[in-house]
Amino acid sequence: MTRTEKRAAVGLALIFALRMLGLFMILPVFALFAGELEGATPKLVGLAIGAYGFTQALLQIPFGLLSDRIGRKTVIAAGLLLFAAGSVVAAAAHDIWQVIAGRALQGSGAIAAAIMALAADLTREEQRTKVMAMIGMSIGLAFAASMVAGPVVGHWLGLSGLFWTTAALAVLGLIILVTVVPTPAVVRFHRDAEVQPARFTSVLTNADLLRLDFGILCLHAILTATFIAVPLALKQYAGLPPLRHSYVYLPVMAASILLMVPLVIAAEKRRKMKAVFLTAIGLIALAQLGLLRYHTELAGIVAGLLVFFTGFNLLEALLPSLISKTAPVDLKGTAMGVYSSSQFFGAFLGGALGGWVHEHYGLAAVFAACAALAGLWGLVALGMKPPRPVSSLLLHVEVSDRRQAQQLAHKLRKLPGVVEAVVVPEEGVAYLKIDKQRVNRERLEALVARFAPPSPEPQPMES
Structure with a gap:
């Protein structure tokens, strides 16, 4: 860079x-x-x-x-x-x-x-x-x-x-x-990073994207609701003062990150994305059931949190990748905008509903409700199509008009390993989805070379 x-x-x-x-x-x-x-x-x-x-x-x-x-x-x-x-x-x-x-x-x-x-x-x-x-x-x-x-x-x-x-x-x-x-x-518009309001319908009617939006909503609802209950359980049942809660969270977070790494590798490198994704949802549900049963014991809380954060960190890594693989190549920014809004709305729902459940039915009921929500999410996710093993690629190009852009996009789509290609002449960008194991980068770059001038360093103004 x-x-x-x-x-x-x-x-x-x-x-x-x-x-x-x-x-x-x-x-x-x-x-x-x-x-x-x-x-x-x-x-x-x-x-x-x-x-x-x-x-x-x-x-x-x-x-x-x-x-x-x-x-x-x-x-x-x-x-x-x-x-x-x-x-x-x-x-x-x-x-x-x-x-x-x-x-x-x-x-x-x-x-x-x-x-x-x-x-x-x-x-x-x-x-x-x-x-x-x-x-x-x-x-x-x-x-x-x-x-x-x-x-x-x-x-x-x-x-x-x-x-x-x-x-x-x-x-x-x-x-x-x-x-x-x-x-x-x-300041330019970037389809990979920004929302196109005129094309919301394309995102909101895509069943696979909606499954993922529902998933991130559930994940952050469960996270927020869980931490209405877990701190109280650590204090009331394990007898830990607030400062010592860090002694629980630090090793749990570190261990969960280590445990998720091989699962991320299996999902991305070995192309087991759907299986690993469903496994992670299962870990969330299992953790909530464990907390429901053992939240009165310190060892049970620690074990439940370890399983929970392994699944949580794994899903936080997989879900954006799944959005990128699933969304139409020129709608990634719009899809991510809806996804992010779903994530934050999930945090709101988790806090509001988790607090209501705690007030009316007690601490254990919060974990039961989270387990039920994770189970519902798992059922919804079962219908997800296995995502294609693709990666996003952006290339700087220079085309004079839409006709030339369409010609370039057509030629790009014919190359082995290029799954999708959209060329936007106003932005001077070719948006691609590629299969890294099949694409020939030399042929791809040779085709684009005659359309692409040298890419200058973005020049900042004075801050």
Whole structure:
């Protein structure tokens, strides 16, 4: 990657990670500290945990579209300020309703789509996958770190201190945006990273994509509901004070990442994607049944969490890959936009419904409800077609008109290993799906060469 691309990748990954760290630090401890808030009930505690998901799901696509009009960095900066403001509202809260309002305001700073669009503006087509992968890794690391940092920060600073910490993280993200992330010379539309509103119907009527959207909704609903119950079980039944919850989460997260690696290899390299995918859903269901039976014992909670996070981390890796393989080649950005909104709406539902179940039926019923939801998800996923073993590839081309673009796309589709090809003359990009084991890259590049001028480094303006 060029210097500009490296700065963009590192800066945007850090901003995304800091925001996610702030959002998720509350997850493993809020149920423990919520009792100090006036008016707190299990139902409202769950609503407070998941409130950010509703506003995030509602606003992330509109904010992404707005960034096309007023600039990516302007939208990202505004989103970080909204996130900081929500954190301050929650930090100053004395009752549960103020915290719910603060969490909803945090989620209204929905910058995910704008960050992805800015990453696309600042990278060449052939380097974009690397940058997106770095951002994706930063999200995973931030989530793992939040599970460990939340109990530590909560122990030393309390609930208010947790929210003040998230406000500070938002300010740090704003500083990185201004000082590290380049400003693109030109803002362009990118079909692989942005939503096309006119083509929502194509995504929303695709049964395979809808199965995956339902899957990510279920996964994050189960995650949020689980952490309404698990912290309380660790305190009430295992007798662990909040600080020692980190001693549980740290080894569990580390071990689960190690356990998922061979399964990811089996899915991607050995082309066992559907089998591994269904296995991961089974692990989620098994973990919830284990927690239902053994949540009164420390060993049972630890074992249940290990199985859960192995399945969770595996699904977090597989689901975006499945979206990319399943979506039409020129609709990946639109499909990912709907997928991300489903993910955040799932977090909202998990908090709201998990809190309601806890209030009316008790702690064990939360695990039972999560197991039932995982079982329903498994039944829905059974009908999924085995995904084709394809990868996305973007190539910079120069064609003069639509007729020439169609001719190039037709020739590309005739090459062995090229499964789909769409050439968009307005963007100067060929969007491809390829089978890496069959495609001849030399023939592919030779065909494109006469259409593709040298790719210059994206030139940033002064930040």
